[in-house]
Amino acid sequence: MIIDGHVHIGPAQFLQIDADAPTLIDIADRVGIDLLFVTHVTALFYDMREGNDALGSELTRYGDRLLGYVTIPNHRLGRTACDEIRRCVEIYGMRGVKMYSHPESPITEASSTAILATAAELKLPVLGHFTPSECDVLMARVPEVRIIMAHMAGQPYAFGNWHLAVEVAGRHPNLYLDTGTSQIDSGMLEHAVEVLGPERILFGTDTPLLDPWVQRAKVEGAEFEPGAKLLILGGNMARLLGL
Amino acid sequence: MRIDVNAFFGHWPYWPLPATGGDDLLRLMDCCLIDRAAVTSLRGLFGDWPTANGEALALARAHPDRLVPVACLSPMNGGGGKMLRRLVEEGFKACRLYPLLLQGYSLRSPFADELAATAGECGIPVIVPTRPMMNFRFPVLPIGDVADLADRHPGTAFILSGPNYLSEFRTAVEVIASHVNISIETSCMQGFQAIARMAEAVGAERVLFGTGSLLQYPACGRAKLDHADITPGQRALIGAQNAERVLRL
Numbered sequence: 278m279i280i281d282g283h284v285h286i287g288p289a290q291f292l293q294i295d296a297d298a299p300t301l302i303d304i305a306d307r308v309g310i311d312l313l314f315v316t317h318v319t320a321l322f323y324d325m326r327e328g329n330d331a332l333g334s335e336l337t338r339y340g341d342r343l344l345g346y347v348t349i350p351n352h353r354l355g356r357t358a359c360d361e362i363r364r365c366v367e368i369y370g371m372r373g374v375k376m377y378s379h380p381e382s383p384i385t386e387a388s389s390t391a392i393l394a395t396a397a398e399l400k401l402p403v404l405g406h407f408t409p410s411e412c413d414v415l416m417a418r419v420p421e422v423r424i425i426m427a428h429m430a431g432q433p434y435a436f437g438n439w440h441l442a443v444e445v446a447g448r449h450p451n452l453y454l455d456t457g458t459s460q461i462d463s464g465m466l467e468h469a470v471e472v473l474g475p476e477r478i479l480f481g482t483d484t485p486l487l488d489p490w491v492q493r494a495k496v497e498g499a500e501f502e503p504g505a506k507l508l509i510l511g512g513n514m515a516r517l518l519g520l
Numbered sequence: 521m522r523i524d525v526n527a528f529f530g531h532w533p534y535w536p537l538p539a540t541g542g543d544d545l546l547r548l549m550d551c552c553l554i555d556r557a558a559v560t561s562l563r564g565l566f567g568d569w570p571t572a573n574g575e576a577l578a579l580a581r582a583h584p585d586r587l588v589p590v591a592c593l594s595p596m597n598g599g600g601g602k603m604l605r606r607l608v609e610e611g612f613k614a615c616r617l618y619p620l621l622l623q624g625y626s627l628r629s630p631f632a633d634e635l636a637a638t639a640g641e642c643g644i645p646v647i648v649p650t651r652p653m654m655n656f657r658f659p660v661l662p663i664g665d666v667a668d669l670a671d672r673h674p675g676t677a678f679i680l681s682g683p684n685y686l687s688e689f690r691t692a693v694e695v696i697a698s699h700v701n702i703s704i705e706t707s708c709m710q711g712f713q714a715i716a717r718m719a720e721a722v723g724a725e726r727v728l729f730g731t732g733s734l735l736q737y738p739a740c741g742r743a744k745l746d747h748a749d750i751t752p753g754q755r756a757l758i759g760a761q762n763a764e765r766v767l768r769l
Contacts (some may be wrong), residue, residue: 293686294712307747317767435659440535459684460655461740463733464538485712490747491740498552498739500538 278499278518280312280511281305281489283404283427283457284482286332287318292391294318296351296485298335302342308489313332313343314514316375316404319350323408325361333369345371345469346404351382352389359395366399372518377406385414392446397422402517409445416449423451423517425479430467431458439465443472443503457481457492466499466509475505479513523556523661523763524549524741525587525614526647526707526730527682529579530562530572533623540733546586548733553740555760556586557733558614558767560706564592565618565652569599569632572713583636588648588767591615593625593704595631597712601638601711608642613767614679615639619665621658638668647705650682653735656687667695670702679765680704684711689718697752703766706758707729707741715748715758723752728762 285418288295293449296304305313315335320328330345336345347365349358365371374396378384384407393415396403402423407415426446431437446452446469454469456478469478480496482489489508496509514520529545531537539548542559549557569592580589591612595598604615617632619625627633627648636715640648647671650661663683680702683692689711696702699720700752704722706715707730719727731741745759763769 294689411613431655437655461710461732461736462535462653462655463737464535467538468535487710488712488714488747490743491710494739494743495737498737498743 278311278515279309280314280480280512280514281310281480281484282314282425282514283455283483284313284315284484285318285486286315286335287328289322290316292318294485297337298343300456301484302339304484304489305342308493310489311342311511314346314373315343316346316348317350321350321375321377324352325354325358329365330362333365333371336369336371344373345369346373346375348375349372349392350377352384352392353382353387354377355388355391358392362392362395362399362401366401367455373401374403377496378408378411384411389415390412390418393419393422402453409441412452413445413448416452420449420451423453425453425455428453428458428483429454429456429460429469431460434472439469443469446473446477453477453479453513455479455481457483457487457498459487461495462492466496467501470501470505475501475508476513478509482511521760522554522729522742523760523769524556524677524731524738525558525728525735525763525767526705527557527559527733528735529546529559530560530575532562532735533566535732537734539563540586542583545734546583548738549586552738554731554738554742556588556724556769558588558590558763559617560590560592561577565622569594570597573607573612577612582613588613588631588769592618592678593635594618595625595629600631604635605639605642608644611767612644614645616646616649617651618649622652626652633672635746636673636676638671643768645677646654647679647681650688651678651708652682653732654684654710663691663695666700666702674701676701678702679766682708685707686711689714693718693721696726703728703762706744707732707736709744713749715744719750719754719758724750724757725762727758728766729759
């Protein structure tokens, strides 16, 4: 089973994307992806509750193909964000949390701690748009939360230091790496597997921003054993979610 | 048939590449069903372009059916039009320019103009990377600088390399649409169906297949072309026929 752990749904003019569930499922069918772990763009960049409800509605219709992230656009939402996580888990059965860090509101502010602790309590993985250094701080504060470092350090642009991402993940057993990034550097996945083992690397495509074919080829074309590729492409996420 | 117009061999200063030599490149080309590649030695980007060109030529001569040598020149160590002419006589089919931060000159410099003019006279394209690979944390070369150079040398063919992000993609489309002598290679284009969108915007005959191997996974470059929503005819153009025409293979 192939699980794409990093997918966006909904409209965002500034990213020039607007994909609904049927569109994403059609893409997934063509690429050979079974499950899509999805975050809603409206929740990310406009209104948290509106976006999460929109995703929740899609989950009720396409629950056999979509998994939902509760999207928390900003940790400064504090208790409201914690309540939103509980609400979306209870009503829609969402399975993870998506969070952003911005230079204008860095995730290492203390208000993120309660949100991460809530995710940990509910056993939800957090797809975090965080740098390796931010992950280092956050994992030290809430070591039991499982954070998936979005883009394997390649954010906000592909200037990523994936060596540092791997190094930081080596210090924190609950820190995972997302392969979805425009970085396709020769050796990046081989290095991560060599240092961390394949169990903490999770396949993601960042569809519809990035080309999912490229992201799948990055994993399948890397030079390590096929069993490791199966873990990365879906086995690890299935284990993380208890599927 | 697939011809990769953006391939390298050698070492990279920022991390140890898992594959470095010509044999490695050929092995990966085989794995990814890439028939031919236009290659430059990475030694030429940062350090010693004369030695790099010698390495690229020797490798291409050892595998003439697979590899096409691409020269790299800078103003240092006697680079210029006369040298480029000699390199073309030796068998080089294109040249690469790495101005600004990497090699310390401007595309508005007399060196760049001399090289572009000579390339046009020799009938070889000039490849201008805005970034040498996708993951590169130095400022990128403005696409407008390439357009200005192409304006001054309408008889020379330029291959733009490196654009990816939305604003870069749009600028590249504008520049290619307004310059008949500029085309683009695909190695850094990572957006959703980027090849199909570029082909629709500027025409498939202006898009060339590139992978960035050995710096980047060639399987990614291959996958984005194989699964692009384009016609078989467009795929043939982008995959090989445009390279055959531009590189005069």
